[in-house]
Amino acid sequence: MKAKLSKLPISSIIMYIIAIIVAAVSIGLLVNNIIIYNKLVANYVSQGYVESEVISQLIPNNLLPNIFQSIIYIGVAAILWAAGLINNKLSLRN
Secondary structure (H helix, E strand, O other), X not given: OXXXXXXXXXHHHHHHHHHHHHHHHHHHHHHHHHHHHHHHHHHHHHOOOOHHHHHHHHXXXXXXXXXHHHHHHHHHHHHHHHHXXXXXXXXXXX
16 A cells, blocks of 8 residues: 555645645535525524515525535636546556
8 A cells, every 4th residue: 555655646645635625615615605695694684674585686696606606616626636636647657
């Protein structure tokens, strides 16, 4: 097992680590955005607005863009992971 790990290029390890960090930050960002959205809805409802109206206005303007932003970061993490795999395969050929 150690022989296989020693053959792993440093650049691939760095890409894997960065991909894991980006994925973790993305998941944290997604959870944070959902919590903020729920607090925002509760705040508007406590001010007297109708909950269904608040939700219908905030979903396209607040929640969906933040969810898509997190999905983009997960895609970046997947691309980094794939780049690490490709780099590993190419370096093993040499």
